[in-house]
Amino acid sequence: KFLGPNFAESYCWPPVARGCDIVAISHQGNDPFLYIPPLLTFLQLGSCYEALPNRGGPLALIVCPGWKKAQLVFDLLKTYRRCSRQLHPMLIILGQNKGEAGSMKIQGCEVVVTTPYSLLRLFEHHSLLFYRLCHLVLDEVEILFSEATQQVLTILDYYKKAIITEKREYSPHQIIAVGTRWNKHIAYLIKEYMKDPYVVITAMEEASIYGNVQQVVHLCTNSERTAVLLKILDFTRNNLQKVLVFTNSVNEAEMVHEALKSNSIFSLKIHKESESNFKHILEQWIKRYSSGSHVVLVLTDDCLQSLGITDATCVIHFSFPSARIFGQRLHSMSNNFCNVSKDSSVDQEYTNAKSVILLTENSACDALGILRYLQHAEAEIPPELHDFTTKMLEAEEDKKFSRPLCTYLKTFGICKNRTMCPDRHQIILQIDVPQNIPDKITVTRGCVTILPLHIVNATNYFGRIVDKEKDPYTILAEEINEYFKKPSNKICVKNVEKLAVYGLCEKMLFHRVQVVEISPKEEKLFFSVRIKYIDEGRTGQVQSHQLLDLPARFQHLPPQAVEFVVCRVKPIDNEIEWNPKVTEYIHYKIKGKLHEAKIVHALGNTAWIDPMVGIELLADLKVSINEYNVRSEILSTGLGTDNPEHLTQLQKL
Structure with a gap:
């Protein structure tokens, strides 16, 4: 149930609904709801578009940083x-196959949702794409500018x-530009492409x-x-200086x-135990001072909102606060912020507002966040802070000892956001000693x-290594299925234990499964459990009564599931996840079929393979032929590209 616009939406919706240019930076700036309702409202006014030519082409173009976000926006529309x-909205995600863009029909479509790269591929074959365009939306604008700068600038041109x-x-x-962070390219966007834009920034930092x-x-x-x-x-x-010194407690303020x-510096002070002085302190702060005067106010954060100060020229963080309070402190200088929409070339050396952070051993836990913020602000960073945070990052990485190796690292050879990624990035x-992979194979590759x-996904699968002469799992599977043919052997498990291995019947076949999670029983006779098919690699959820006792002789063979990663291929357009079209195509092509592969690297239960070739057995001739190369099949979709550094990056670890 929708209760109305939130704080950021209440500022963004009116200018969007009036057809004005707007830049909106908010902690909720990645939510399409920031612009979709007012944009749809404006698009209802058919009379606004009567002067436009009747030829095909959309009225609104929503450019998203990747296919996943584009899909979300399209679903909302x-x-x-x-x-x-x-409005007949269309989601257009195009690969590098030229024929695909040429066959795309956009007549009658009034809203197109796409990505920068897909849009430019479409424009090569549809020269009238911008002919009727009135509304250009840049969703997550800071990511668009950081990941596809030239493409976005070309679209704007x-x-x-x-x-x-x-x-x-x-x-x-x-032009509607929304995001969560300010970016230097946004200043250029405002100056070169917008007319009297609204700039809404609800994130004070x-x-x-x-x-x-x-x-x-x-x-x-x-x-x-x-x-x-x-x-x-x-x-x-010589100019007027109005300084706020922020402390974390009454004792510290005193x-x-x-x-x-004691050092002959005149200062005012205010904290929660001196609230009776509020009026006097505020009068002292706001009274007119001559040029060259210096006013210093020592205060605690709980007084800031009551004072309502916005004209400070300098904020000194004597004690470092939380991220939310940090933004509120900076807001106390908002009257002295430069107006980038009027002059995007203001040199930081001459700004009227200054924020000074005193970083001590007590605020070490904030050092990493401070470093990221300073890098984002393109501020000068002390070498000591770089050295300190480097050691902190190493220590944080060491804490990930029990975490699995990062999926992005395994799949593409690189993780774009190591500091925020919860998984491990070191061997x-x-x-990471190879498991479930025969020693002779790992040694000889x-x-x-x-x-x-x-x-x-398109390059990441679970399955088994098969011995074509005498496969131990094939023998075991036959024995298990033969054993459970007798009804008397199908004994339901009474006490389900985590990590224990049981039998499970699925589509007339019996599998070995391991319990990885048990839901709260709540005194129910039956309850659900999360299981892993230890010989296939997939997971699932079943009822406890479906699990069958599995004799010990069927548990001697180690789990047979191995993770396979196809090397040297990645998604196009700087995407970090495979488009579902590619995954579906590869799923249909390879699942349950024998392939020949060469293992070029192995860690833990993961084998990197290059090449991986589909084979077809010719029973009459007793030979097999190579039918397709999986990497080539991915590239042929136009949604994958070469990744030559994949294995090199892994081996560097």
Whole structure:
């Protein structure tokens, strides 16, 4: 049930619904709901588009950073189309096969959802794509600019050329850019492509970057903070300085105030135990001062909202706060933020607002976040902070000892976001010794016959290594199925135990499964359990009564499931996940069929294979022939591209 717009939406919807240009940066900036309802509202006004030519082409173009986000936006448009006139939205994700773009029909479609690369491929075959375009939406604009800068700028140029013709003089022209972080390219977007835009920034730490606030970090010990503070307050500038010194407690505020007083620095102080002085302190702060005057206010965070200060020129973080409070502190300088929409070339050296962070051993846990923020703000970073955070990152990585090796690292040879990724990015010999892979194969990197049974994505599968002469699992499977043919042997498990191995009947075949998770029983006779098919690699959920006792003689053979990764191929367009079209195609092509593969690398239960070739057995001639190469099949879809560094990156670990 929709209760109404949230804080960010309440500021964004009115300008979008009026057809104005807008940039919106918010913690919820990756939510398409920030623009979809008001955009659909505007598109209902058919009279606004009467002056446009009747030729084909969309009225609105929504550009997303990847296929997954584009799919989400398209699904939302389909959900809300019941509330609007027929706009016939289309999701267009194109690969590198040229024929695909040429055969795409967009006549009658008024809203297109796509990605930068797909859009430019489409434009090569549909030169009138921008002919009627009125609304250009850049969804997650900071990612678009960081991952596809040139492509986005090219799209903006095409749009700009399309709307300057006389025929478009009286039609709507609107660019909507939404995201979670400010990006230097957004300033260029505002200056070169927008007309009197609304700039809505509800994330204060991002607003400070937009406003060109100078960020300075001083590394010191906790005992040195007061001395460092006194040096900072040794004013030399002639213009008015209004400084806020933020502390974390009443005692700390009193201590700082006394230190300033004893060094002949006049300062005001306010905290929750001196609330009776609020009126006097506020009067002292807001009264008119002559140029060259210096006003210092020592305070705690709980007083900031009541004071409502927005004209400070400098904020000193004597103690470092949480991320939310940090943004509120920066907001106290908002009157002195530079207006990038009027001048995007303001040099940080001459900004009127400055934020000073005193980083001590007590705030070490915040060091990594501070480093990321300073990098994002393109601020000067002390070498000591770099060294310290490097050691912290190494320590954080060491804590991931029990985590599995990162999926992106395995699949593509690189993880784009190691600091935020919860999984491991280093090799640990005692964990990563090859498992379920014959020793002679790992030593010689030999050719094997594999049977893919569970397809995770286009290049990642689980299955078995098959011995064509005498396969131990084939023999075991026959024995298990023969054993359970007798009804008396089908004994349901009474006490299900985690990690225990049982039998399970599925489509008349019996499998070995291991219990990996048991749901709360709540005194029920039957309950669900999560299981892993140890000879296939897939997981599933079944009722406890479906599990059968499995005699010990059927458990001696180790789990046979092996993870396979096809090397040297990755998704196009800097995507980090395979398009479902490719996965579905490969799933249909390879599942349950024998393949010849060469293992080129092995870690833990994972084998990297190159090549992997589908084979067809010719029974009459007693020979097999190579039918297809899986890597080549992926490339032929146009949605995959060469990844020559894949194995090299893995071996560097």
